[in-house]
Amino acid sequence: MQFQQLQYFVAVAETRHFTRAADLVHVAQPSLSQQIRALERELGADLFRRARGNITLTDAGEALLPLARRILADADTARQEVAELAQLRRGRVRLGATPSLCTGLLPDVLRTFHDSYPGIRLLIEESGSHDLVRELARGALDLALVVLPLPSPSPALTTVEVLREDLVVVSSPEGAASPRWGGRRSVRISDLEGERLVMFRHGYDLRELTVAACRSAGFEPDFAVEGGEMDAVLGFVRAGLGVAVVPRMVAARSGRGLRVTPLARPGLHRTIALAHRSDVAPPRAARELQRMLLSASSGP
Numbered sequence: 001m002q003f004q005q006l007q008y009f010v011a012v013a014e015t016r017h018f019t020r021a022a023d024l025v026h027v028a029q030p031s032l033s034q035q036i037r038a039l040e041r042e043l044g045a046d047l048f049r050r051a052r053g054n055i056t057l058t059d060a061g062e063a064l065l066p067l068a069r070r071i072l073a074d075a076d077t078a079r080q081e082v083a084e085l086a087q088l089r090r091g092r093v094r095l096g097a098t099p100s101l102c103t104g105l106l107p108d109v110l111r112t113f114h115d116s117y118p119g120i121r122l123l124i125e126e127s128g129s130h131d132l133v134r135e136l137a138r139g140a141l142d143l144a145l146v147v148l149p150l151p152s153p154s155p156a157l158t159t160v161e162v163l164r165e166d167l168v169v170v171s172s173p174e175g176a177a178s179p180r181w182g183g184r185r186s187v188r189i190s191d192l193e194g195e196r197l198v199m200f201r202h203g204y205d206l207r208e209l210t211v212a213a214c215r216s217a218g219f220e221p222d223f224a225v226e227g228g229e230m231d232a233v234l235g236f237v238r239a240g241l242g243v244a245v246v247p248r249m250v251a252a253r254s255g256r257g258l259r260v261t262p263l264a265r266p267g268l269h270r271t272i273a274l275a276h277r278s279d280v281a282p283p284r285a286a287r288e289l290q291r292m293l294l295s296a297s298s299g300p
Helices: 003-015 018-024 029-043 059-083 099-103 106-116 129-137 205-216 230-238 248-254 284-298
Strands: 048-051 054-057 091-097 120-126 143-148 157-171 196-200 222-228 244-247 259-262 269-277
Touching: 003 018, 003 029, 003 059, 018 029, 054 059, 091 099, 091 129, 091 284, 099 106, 099 120, 099 230, 099 248, 106 120, 106 284, 129 143, 129 157, 129 269, 143 157, 143 284, 157 205, 157 230, 157 248, 157 284, 196 205, 196 230, 196 244, 205 244, 205 269, 222 230, 230 244, 230 248, 244 248, 269 284
Parallel strands: 091 120, 091 143, 196 222
Antiparallel strands: 048 054, 143 269, 157 244, 157 259, 157 269
């Protein structure tokens, strides 16, 4: 099995067209078809069902595709690692993070990293933990900041706890949606019963955590508006549409125009971890960013 054959196979699988795939990998279409046939002979199975205008993967092709993508991603990572100079003058880091961490933890760390290594490109993937775990597994990310526990067991990933973060309640200082308990120094989750909540979209870790806490307190949360990302949720709260449960770091950065109320003990928390694939060491630049993230989260 040749590396080039896997490149051609993935190109055909993604384009579902031999001519377009040949253009994509800059090779003549007959040469590409010949290499695909050679790969099929070596594997002893057809990888594609070929019909005019309709190229689909066989079961064997479906099984090979994620493995081929991972091999190609690992090779790309190896090239990046070798290409980096000893002084980390060039390269890239592909970092995934949940939207709240992009707002809270990352800005200061990324500024420090960029100041230290201006030649390193930072590629940020903003998504929920479930999507980030999948992207890590297929080799599309070097590192990811995810919320523990992971959405599904993943023995192929190594996680290091970064921080345990308190959640707080944010509300508008004025307006019809200002909470009844506005004068108190802290509130319980049960105090959210009867309040209209501004809720994140499905797949958001904070949505699942908040809804589970409300149900554990014996009530079903009442949504004033739902489906937003972090910035939208904060904007809706400022406008007086309702209250929201957000990370303390986010509230500290975005507290202007918001009332921030801590949750009474035992409170509500989430654990953030830095994850990477267990079978492939992150590139050198990614390891340096990892060191900075762990250092920043440990405090002075």
